[in-house]
Amino acid sequence: MTRRFLVALVAMGILFALLIAASVRLLQSETRTVHYISEDMVWLSSQGQYEAIRYADALSSFARGQATIDEPQLRLDLLSSRITVLEDGETYRQMEALGYADELVEFRTIVDDAVGRMVGLQPSHVAEISALHREAQALAADLRDVANAAMFAKRDRDRETRDERRHTLFEVLGTLVATMAAGLLMAAVLVRDHRNMVSAESALERERQVSRLHRAFISVVSHQFRTPLAIIDASAQRMIRRGAQMDVAEIVQRADKIRAACLRLTRLMESTLNAARLEEGEITLNIRGCDPVALLRNVIDGQPEQDQKRIELRMENVPGWIEADLTLIEQAVQNLVSNALKYSTDGQPVVIMARRQGSDILISVTDKGVGIPADEMEQLFRRFFRARTSEGIPGTGIGLSFVSQIMELHHGKVEVRSVEGQGSTFTLRMPITQPVPETGTKLSFLPAAATAPS
Template identity: 40%
Template sequence: MSRHWKDRLERQNRLFDAALSNMLHGLCMFDRDHRLILCNVAYARMYDLPPALAEEGTSRAAILDHCAARGCGPADIDAYLDIEREARASHAPAVRNIPLADGRVIKISHSPLDGDTYVATHLDVTEKVRVTEELARANDTLEARVRERTVLVWRQAEALERLLAHEREINDNQRQFVTMASHEFRTPLTIIDGAAQRLLRNRDRADAIFVEEKAVEIRASVARIIDLMESILVTGRHDAGEGQLSYDRIDLAELIRLCCERRSGIEGTHRFHLDLARLPDRIDADRSALEQVFTNLLSNAVKYARDAPDIHVRAWADEDTVVVAVEDRGIGIDAEDLPRMFQRYFRARTSTGIAGTGIGLHLVRQIVEMHQGVVEVASQRGRGSTFTVRLPRIRPIAASVPATGPLSA
């Protein structure tokens, strides 16, 4: 070989050594027996290799033992060796991030060469992995927060929709109530006005029977207006949370008889058959409140049983409870409407054409529940209805606190 080529080769070797020494990546080459052929400075520094272990011919096992002793070897030696096996099997580079025992993460790339030798690069990617993991955690946190916020927004939207639907229902109910109440007031007032006009026209020749008939019409219409006004006022006080029950020892049988007599005097069209002998002498209750309950139930029985004049009122008691059932044989209620009968302003389909506001039964349930009792309805269309009230015989302990309901001002 000429001098020129020798100088050129030496120059290339020097440049190659300089390039290896200045690489940021750790680089190493091993032969088929896993003995070191060469390594650069970055590789030796990465694993804190002494000069003796960076010399050609050093076994890979010696380097790994040194790293294990220094605490900078692979945390999983099998994962480390798998890279070489993967590269040899595929005859292509294999790359994997290998965690070290000291917490660093090294990206190792094995490339097989001819003669079962291989070259490997080692790059410290600890910071990159940390940042990537932090970004992944931040992304997971962000996604979780987005999901939480989305769920919250949906819940708020659903709550708002429920409120809006409730408001629409209230507005619809109010419009419906105003329409029905106007009709309810107009009808008895028209009757009163008509009766009064006939009395005036016939005042000089009216006999006692005629005057009595017109007086009965007027009284019935006035009672109808009073019942309506009382229901509206009591319901309003209940909604405002005003008033409380005024408990007393009352004769329930006597109260029911009084309500029936009053209804008979007003209507004069129906017969009330009473079975009250099994009631106790006294129970704890608010007399005026229960008077409203049975006045409403008897009024409904008459109203919705125009062609069935017999109304049965049965009552009995057990050790803790009194039960009163008001039964008519009137038009009855559709099965689909039964669950809604005590809702405010609701009127059954069978009540079409019959005057009413839909607040009477709602008020009945309010008052009964304030007494910690229960009211139920059983009915069949065309076969009549039975409304059953169950009340405690003795004032419940919780009822010693003012109730949220309306009744005694």
């Protein structure tokens, strides 16, 4: 990364930060406008003034005998409702901002007192009516002052807001222009660096040779990781679609499937890393006691739900546990089951058979798929080889090679019976108890007794 590129990158970062800051100020200005004096405040206080004047006029009409007591009482009720609006929520906050909170309390006191004094009031009560009339006029004047104060405050704040927005918009525009200039400079630097990289392409040829093992690793990932990811995706989609209708037990079941698939992915990663060592003749095995039945059920559970219904598990005199690398053996069976499902049509059954034969355990996977041509059987376990019957079916040709190497590490082998167009049977044969490794071997075993089920 060149110095010029770094300078342009830093400048662009600073400009971007300035742009964000200006935008934040613009939003803050808008927020302050929303929460300051509004036109509603001016209208409400004016309405209060209007109702106070009408209340005073109604009192005069009542004193002259031109109206009944109902008229001033109605006007007083309307005035009280206007005061109530000013006492609630945002309008009260604005009254406080204007400095009229104490006056608002006095307004309420005057109105509530007038309500009590109106009871039993007669036109002949000239002194009381005159006192109420003066209070109404004074209240109208005070509400007029509130309306004027609100109007002037709104006008001043609107002017300040306009000036602030104009200044901020200029900042935003200026920052945008500067950011575009910095972006153009970065683009120019990147183009020049790209040309330099193209000219140095020949120097990378040696690195491409080193990356051959890495590409093989990617092939293993794409071939073997597809099924656990499909389980995670299917369970997550089902939880999304039916989340509201699912009870706790079903949610836990789905979550367990996801966690099991994640665990399987971890195991696959470990075995895939081990596969990178196979070509060098070196790998570390974790030999321990494991339950073959549980292993096979895990393999079945690891398949997509729509495929699990096609799988039939049969067992015959299966030992309670075997000595093996659980991750690698599960990976081997997983490969065979995935291939059986992939190379046979939907609806065709796939049979997994486990049985004991002498000191060996045999795990067979049988399908009624495309089969393997007889003249290609010898090449079947060669890395990257794919039979001609697999044309048009996704695959990399590494799965069976990997299975064969796993069996060799377990002192076992893979047996195949297949008829083109009728199906195939792959059998994993391995000792129930692994022999003790010779001194100096590159394989590392854990003591079986320490991990065997009690």
